[in-house]
Each structure stands twice: as C-alpha cells, then as structure tokens.
Amino acid sequence: MILLVWAPFLIPFLAAPAARRLADALPPRPASWVLGATGVVLAGASAASLGLLAAAGLLRIPAVAALAHISLPWLDEASPTAMVLATLAATALVVAGVLTLHTAHQQYSDLRRARAALGPCTEAGGDDGHPLAVLDDDRADAYALPGRPGRIVVTAGMLRALPAPERAALLAHERAHLTARHHLFLAAAEYAAVLHPALRRLRAPLGFHLERWADECAAREVGDRAVTARAVGRAALAAARTPHPARPLLAPAATAGPVPRRVAALLSPHPRTGRRRRVAAALALAACLTVSTAATAAATRDLHHTVESAQLAAGGR
Structure with a gap:
C-alpha cells in the first residue's frame, strides 16, 4: 500500500498541465467541465490517500488493534515505517481539513457581506428568476452574486457607460453565470487548491x-457576437477607470480575466486547434486520472487485505 498511495500525490503535477492544454483546445463549456472535474477527482484521490495512510497508523494504536482483533507484532513486521508516515499523513489531513473549513467560512462570509452591502438599491425582476439590483454608484461595476435568489448586481455608472445593446449583452453575460451555477466551479477549484498545491494552477x-x-451564452442571447465583444471590452475599460470594492471570489464578473483574449475569441468564433494536440492532451489527462483513481482503489484493497492478514495472525496465536 505504501508505494501505491504515493501516486495520487504525484499525478496532479502531470495532470494539471495536461488539463490546461486540453481545455485550451475545447469550447468553453466542456473546457470548464474538464478543469473542474480534474480538480475534484485529483483532490479527492489525494485526500483519500492521506486518509489511508492515517488509517494504517490508527490500526497500530493498542486500543484500536484490540478492538479490531489484529496482531500488532505482525503489523510492525509487515510495515515498520507505517507509523511515521501515518503521523505525517494525519497531520497533513488535519491541516487540510482546517484550511478547507476556513475556505468555506470565508466564502460564505464574503457572500453574506456582499448581499448585506447591497443595502438600499433599485431591484427589478429579471429573466430566469434572477433579480437585477442596480446600485446608485458612479463607479462602473457588474457581477453575478450567487444566493437564493441569485442577483445580477450592476452600478449606475456601468449602465451609463454602455449603450442599450451592450447593456443587454452585459446583463445576459451575468445571467449566464447564475444560470449555469459557475460559482460552484469556482468553489470546487478553491477546495481542490487547498487539498493539493499543484491544483492551484487550474484556478486561473x-x-x-x-x-x-x-x-458565448450572451452572444447567443443577443444574437450578435460583435456587440457582445464591444460590451465586454467597453465594460472592462469603464471598470478600470475607477477602483471598485473587492467583490466575493465566488461572484464572477464580465470584466474579469484576460479581456483581450475573450474579445478576440468572440470576434474569431472558430479558432483552429490541431486534432493531434487535442487527442494527445486528452489521452495524457485520461491516463493521469485513471492511474490516480486506480492507485487509490488498489491501496484501499491492500489496506483491507493487511487488516485481514493481521486478524488471521492474531487468531493463530
């Protein structure tokens, strides 16, 4: 088990670059699913491996060994270094758990603070059940605030900065974030980054x-890619002129990210991507995910077999 359990800790260093290359060769929706699923699977495998190492050490506690009817001398002979590794794994597992809880609390607090900060504002019913909250603020800002219900938040300054067709595209963009629950992807990426440092490279x-x-959703809704591209570019320029308050990490905004790349993609909707590159990246990522999950499953079976052998040794004395 000791050898198998290391694979989920090492594989993410290879899988993260492969996932990024594959995502760049795919349309935005499947690319997002590839990156999100990769982070969840690899983070889960590494956390499970820490748990297996910690469990192997837990069996060496006399009270636990007596309760499980296993032979401690047999365990010590079979794996003399397991207790040291288990102590390190248990420490890492506790630290990861604390950081995960801290991340969850911070995300919840940020969203709650953002909703409270809306204060008195003009609110109107929106499409798909997402209300539109208009802040009386000269600064240009707009974002999708998740919650029940999710709200599209936009300032008066941003509305004044865009003509009517571009305002429609901007609101359609933020509405798409809420409809597709993009905040869940962002939250999962944060948890994955906490559980394994190599997975931080998937967040951006x-x-x-x-x-x-x-x-792309906004372009389809308004029926004009050029208008959507102008809306994204003009909104980003307007937001850059004045500082805006820090918005929650889980509140995506149309002005975020590398805007020039996004505008170029809207104006060139069918970029050519080499099929070989796409297939190679997909095969590499599939191999990484398969090895990681298979190693975790094999290590679990190995631990179960070890427990059974230790129980037989105890019964044979």
Whole structure:
C-alpha cells in the first residue's frame, strides 16, 4: 500500500498541465467541465490517500488493534515505517481539513457581506428568476452574486457607460453565470487548491473558460457576437477607470480575466486547434486520472487485505 498511495500525490503535477492544454483546445463549456472535474477527482484521490495512510497508523494504536482483533507484532513486521508516515499523513489531513473549513467560512462570509452591502438599491425582476439590483454608484461595476435568489448586481455608472445593446449583452453575460451555477466551479477549484498545491494552477484557466462560457451564452442571447465583444471590452475599460470594492471570489464578473483574449475569441468564433494536440492532451489527462483513481482503489484493497492478514495472525496465536 505504501508505494501505491504515493501516486495520487504525484499525478496532479502531470495532470494539471495536461488539463490546461486540453481545455485550451475545447469550447468553453466542456473546457470548464474538464478543469473542474480534474480538480475534484485529483483532490479527492489525494485526500483519500492521506486518509489511508492515517488509517494504517490508527490500526497500530493498542486500543484500536484490540478492538479490531489484529496482531500488532505482525503489523510492525509487515510495515515498520507505517507509523511515521501515518503521523505525517494525519497531520497533513488535519491541516487540510482546517484550511478547507476556513475556505468555506470565508466564502460564505464574503457572500453574506456582499448581499448585506447591497443595502438600499433599485431591484427589478429579471429573466430566469434572477433579480437585477442596480446600485446608485458612479463607479462602473457588474457581477453575478450567487444566493437564493441569485442577483445580477450592476452600478449606475456601468449602465451609463454602455449603450442599450451592450447593456443587454452585459446583463445576459451575468445571467449566464447564475444560470449555469459557475460559482460552484469556482468553489470546487478553491477546495481542490487547498487539498493539493499543484491544483492551484487550474484556478486561473478555469476562471477564464467560465467567462468565455458566459460570453458565448450572451452572444447567443443577443444574437450578435460583435456587440457582445464591444460590451465586454467597453465594460472592462469603464471598470478600470475607477477602483471598485473587492467583490466575493465566488461572484464572477464580465470584466474579469484576460479581456483581450475573450474579445478576440468572440470576434474569431472558430479558432483552429490541431486534432493531434487535442487527442494527445486528452489521452495524457485520461491516463493521469485513471492511474490516480486506480492507485487509490488498489491501496484501499491492500489496506483491507493487511487488516485481514493481521486478524488471521492474531487468531493463530
């Protein structure tokens, strides 16, 4: 088990670059799913491996060994270094758990603070059940605030900065974020980054592809890619002129990310991507995910077999 359990810790360093390359070769929606799912699977496998290492050490506690009817001398002989590794794994697991809870609390607090900060504002019913909250603020800002219900938040300054067709595209963009629940992708990426440092490299590309996903939805809704591209560019320029308050991490905004790349993608909707590159990246990522999950499953079976062998040794004495 000791050898197998290391694979989920090492694989993310190879899988993250492969996922990024594959995402760049895909349309925005599947690209976002690839990045999000990769982070969840690899983070789950690494957390499970930490749990297996910690469990192997837990079995060496006399009270636990007596309760499970296993032979401690047999365990010590079979794996003399397991207790040291288990102590390190348990420490890492506790730290990861604390950081995960802290991240969840911070996300919840940010969203709650943002909703409270809306204060008195003009609010109107929106499409798909997402109200539109208009802030009386000269600064240009707009974002999708998740919640029950999710709200499209826009300032008066942003509305004045855009002509009517571009305002419609901007609101369609933010509405797409709420409809597709993009905040869940962002939250999952944050948790994955907490559980494994290599997965931090997925956060920025995931944010970009989520914005591209919303861009494409807005372009389809307004029926004009050029108008959507102008709306994204003009909104980003307007927002850059005046500082805006820090918005929650889980509140995506049309002005976020590499705006020039997004505008170029809207104006060139069918970029050519080499099929070989796409297939190679997909095969590499599939191999990484398969090895990681298979190693975790094999390590779980190995631990179960070890427990059974230790129980037989205890019964044979």
